[in-house]
Amino acid sequence: MSRAVAQAIERREALVVEAGTGVGKTFAYLVPTLLSGSRALVSTATKSLQDQLYLRDLPRLVEVLGAPLRLALLKGRSSYLCLHRMKEARQGAVFPDRRTAMQLARIERWAQGTASGDFAEMDGLDDRSPIIPIVSSTRENCLGSECPDWRSCYVVKARREAMEADVVVVNHHLFFADIALRDSQVAELLPSVDIAIFDEAHQLAEAGVQFLGTMLGSAQLLDFARDLLGQGLVAARGLQDWQGLHTRLERAARELRLAAAGPLATAGRELRGQLKLGWRERDLVTTLGELAEVLALALEALAAVEDASPDFQRLQERAQLLRETALAFATEPAAENVRWIDVGPQHVRLVESPLDIRAAMREQLDAAPRAWVFTSATLGDDEQLSWFTESAGLQDARVLRVGSPFDYASHARLYVPRGFPKPSEPEHGPSVALLASRLARALGGRTFVLTTTLRNLQVVADGLREYFEQAGDALQVLQQGTAPKRALLQRFREQPASVLVGSATFWEGIDVPGDALQCVIIDKLPFPPPNDPLVEARVRRLEAEGRNAFADYFVAEAAIALKQGAGRLIRTETDQGLLVICDPRMAGMNYGRRLRAALPPMTPLDTEAEARAWLGMLDEQRAPRAAHQNDAGSGAR
Incomplete structure (x- = not known):
């Protein structure tokens, strides 16, 4: 992989690399980059991964290589x-x-x-x-x-340091926000770099879709209302009815949420996470018109005091943009875009976006000759990595697949229970909980259960608690949503006699190496929800092109998500564990063979008895290691 990155840098070409767990892909792209002497931009998926690159990986390599390079970290405002x-x-x-x-x-x-x-x-x-x-x-x-x-501005300082650095670490959201809004100085930075690297590139398309479109949200409106009132009272008290405007704006935001959410608005705290609704499911024209009228009143009030403070001029610009966006959403969407409604527990967002990032990426790739490197542990389930390259407009890029060096056949087992209830059957969720309770008991905890929906998460977590209580087990159930993600993971590591039940955010980016996690159970195949407006639009486009949407989209998406979830199990070359997929379609349907082939080469097991025996053996092996570690710790003390 490192040689391929070096060649891409030398030839100023695009390279897409899928590198399995344990390859060391971070060093594989950083070493040739640092040795090249060229200016580089490194983008990753999250702010925490940015911090890891900037605070740990890059300084370590710069010191080892003796490369006198200036490093910078740039985040969003x-x-x-x-x-x-x-x-x-x-x-x-x-x-x-x-x-x-x-x-x-x-x-x-x-x-x-x-x-x-x-x-x-x-x-x-x-x-x-x-x-x-x-x-x-x-x-x-x-x-x-x-x-x-x-x-004294920290944003100005960070951008100045980025412009002066040899290697700048950004994130995907920042990259696309800048393409869309020209608001992070990446637009100025990118033309000056010779190398652009995107780690965790499997998240690139979704990050881009969020930022390349248009959005209007109730939280935006409430932020504007709060700033309007605060600035009005500080710099122009008594000159306008700031409190009255604030109240009307808050009411307009609330009315937008009620109209967009419909019956879901009354769900309140029962609604967890985000739900996507089709644009045609709600009629928002009247509500958006009323919102535009309130924003027009705010514009009038701000125009009367604009000379009192520069903040009022900015508030005017915000009011104008919000009003224009509200009026735009009251009209038909652009033919090439898709429009939907995001409903959360507290807020709603109206979104219109392109279906993918092809056009945006092609524009960047064609702008100037430079090396482009895109890498992740999961980018596709075929040799062309077409799941990623198609959506990113990178069909002409060089593609490399580097397998994991781990011995999965010896260290990992795959169990797909036969005769298991289908996901569409009501007993499926409780059956997942029952099987998970038996397997977790054989291992003494140390288990993740990954669910595809928040509803399944609740069913499985409740079922596990019930089964553990009935059996008198001391195993604890840790459930997503009951505490922050970081706190739950910390408790899981510190209390091995536990089962962590998580949904979307626990399927990737979680690193629990060693004996702490030795069983990962997935409730069902992670197909995209067919009623998601973005999914529906992508399916329509594929069918219009004469392609098989199920094979080319649904199965491909499931393969990627499955690889991400399975990737939580084996994190080092000595890790051992069991992966369980509680979906009979994995064994019985033709596409199940394709999904199994997408996973690392784990040794299959046929029965639950074999699965429990494997876990029992792992538990027996762990006990002497734990005792040895305790003895070593006592000796050191």
Whole structure:
């Protein structure tokens, strides 16, 4: 892989690499990049992976290679403290609750000592906290060079360091936000680099689809209403009815949520995660028209005081953009795009986006000759990696598949229970819970159950608790949603006699090496939901092209998701474990052979007795190792 990356750098060509677990793909692309002496942009999927690259992997390699390179980390605006908005918040912000006000005080204390202004430095600050939009900037509300804190701005500092660095670490969201909005300086940075690398590239398409479209959300409107009231009271108190405007905007946001969510709006806390609704399922024309009228009133009020503060000019621009977006959503969508409604527990978003990132990526690839490297452990289930290359417009790129060096045949087993209820049958969920309870008991915990839906998650978690209680087992059930993801994983590692039940966010990016996790159970084949508006649009396009949508889309998507879920099991060359897929279609349908071939070459088991015997053996092997480690620890003390 490293040689292939070096050739791509030398030839200024595009390379797509699928590298199995244990290959060491991070070093495989970083070493030739650092040795090339060329300027590079490295993009990864999440901010936590950015931090890992910037704080751990890159410094280690730079030191070992003796390469005198300057490194920089660049995140989106919402990752950095805005000093101006922090000061404004202290004077006039409207806080949703007392806890948010207390968090402001904590941020103010931290601000006195931070050099980067990156919220990631603060332990325990959730990036979904309501304080973050209050004390960070957006493209719409940033005052630019007119800001009184411009010289001390952390975003400006991060961008300046990025422009001066030899290697810059960004994330996919930032990359596409910049393509769409020209708002992160990647647009200026990209022409100056010779190498662009995308790690965790399997997430690239979805990140792009989010940012290459248009979005209008109730949270956006509430943020605008809060900023309007706060700035009005600070800089133009008594000149306009700011409280009345704030109330009307809040009501308009609430009406949008009620109209878009429909009956789901009353579900409240029962609704977990995001649901996608088809655009035609709701009639929003009247609501959007009323919203545009309220925003027109806000524009009038802001125009009357625009000279009082630069913040009012930015608020005007935001009001104008929100109004234009509301009116655009009141008309028909563009023919080449798909439109849908995201419904969450608290907010809704109206989204219109392209079906994929082909056009955007082709524009970037054709702009100038440079090396492009795209890599992940899962990019397809065929030799051309067409699942990824088609959606990213990279059919002409060189493709390389590098298998994992791990001995899966010796260290891992695959069990697909025969005669198991079908996923469509009501007893399927309880049967998954019953089987999981027996397998977890044989292993003494150390088990993940990955579900394809939040509904299944609840059914399986409840069933496990019931079975463990009936049997008098001391095994604990850790359930997604009951605590933050990081806290659940920490408890799972510290309390091995437990079963963690998780959905989408636990299928990838989770690393639990060693004996702590030795059984992964998947409830059913992870096909995309057929009623998802984005899925429906992609299926229509494939059928219009005369292709088989089930084989070319549904099975391909399931293969990728299955590989991601199965990848949680074996994380090092000494790991051992059992993968269970509770879906009889895996064994009985023709496409099951294709899905099995997409998995690492694990040794198949035919019966539950064999599966429990394998887990029992792993449990017996683990006990002496644990005792040895305890003895070694006692000796060291």
